[in-house]
Amino acid sequence: MANDLGLAFYITICCVTFIISKIILMILLYKRWKRKNMIYEEGNFSGGKMVMFRSPLLQSVTPDVFLKKTLKLSNKDIIGAGGYGTVYRLRMNEAMAFAVKRLNRGTADRERGFERELEAMGDIKHRNIITLHGYCTTPHYNLLIYELMPNGSLDSLLHGKSVESKILDWPTRYKIALGAARGIAYLHHDCIPHIIHRDIKSSNILLDHNMEARVSDFGLATLMEPDKTHVSTFVAGTFGYLAPEYFDTGRATAKGDVYSFGVVLLEILTGKKPTDEAFLEEGTKLVTWVKGVVEERREEYVVDSSLGCSCPMDEINKTFNAALLCLETDPTKRPTMAEVVKMLEQIKVRESST
Known part of the structure; x- marks a missing residue:
């Protein structure tokens, strides 16, 4: 009898611990989702959307201004290229510049790569991880906007x-x-x-x-x-x-x-x-x-x-x-x-x- 009670108690404790751990995980995931979906400003245009995450660096820049600048990027602004896409230097003014990664659309693999970056980078803030400041979606390509690293790779x-x-x-x-x-x-x-x-x-x-x-x-x-x-x-x-x-x-x-x-x-x-x-x-x-x-x-x-x-x-x-x-x-x-x-x-x- 005592053994049965002990076993029942052990099973109960395990079940409660499992449920609590899942609840904690769901709370953490919800907070992550909330941060991703609540701390941005949007700029809309025909066929696409520009999203900028709020930060002290971007207080003086609106999504519409960012959008106008990105649409003017050309080959002379390219600072890197590879199988993943092309990276441009986006200069806002003399004191502020960003790195913009352009990913052409058209294949499921490219779409998934863009989604992975957003999923992983949405709310990361660490001195040794590149900072994602925003993104842009259009019918033909996607853009990821990062801080510019002046010393390259x-x-x-x-x-x-x-x-x-x-x-x-x-x-x-x-x-x-x-x-x-x-x-x-x-x-x-x-x-x-x-x-x-x-x-x-x-x-x-x-x-x-x-x-x-x-x-x-x-x-x-x-x-x-x-x-x-x-x-x-x-x-x-x-x-x-x-x-x-x-x-x-x-x-x-x-x-x-x-x-x-x-x-x-x-x-x-x-x-x-x-x-x-x-x-x-x-x-x-x-x-x-x-x-x-x-x-x-x-x-x-x-x-x-x-x-x-x-x-x-x-x-x-x-x-x-x-x-x-x-x-x-x-x-x-x-x-x-x-x-x-x-x-x-x-x-x-x-x-x-x-």
């Missing part, structure tokens, strides 16, 4: 052959790595539902005027409820950054983002692209090349030569160790992004205490 600075590229010293590289890690950790741990980016790479890490990293491009992002471990989806992303298990399972997980970030860390350390021509000629890739050298304790041979011989090898070795943990073949052995942030933070803490 990590990819262009590390690998670019134009005037945009420049030598990054070690303190700046470390700052970028830590900032990007904090941004991804925020997506994984603090957003409800959690956000899996699915396309972490150096070209999606943008840099503001202080060289602070901002994670960008949420066209492949997937939302995941806190009680889930993965989301089944089609394999997408960028070759050289994708976790090996992703190809086998088609499951998007937070640990897949961790692997991709590990590749970015290797880029920062070595200055080489994951698919560098030298690797392709040898039938290998950045990850396997670095793993082989690090196992032989010859990290200094893979460090970007532009850093010079005066960079702190102790800090660099610790960063290599963090990268290799992120790149474990078994995803269960990889750290979470919160743990990666702690590892990177400890590098400077230990260095300053010695």
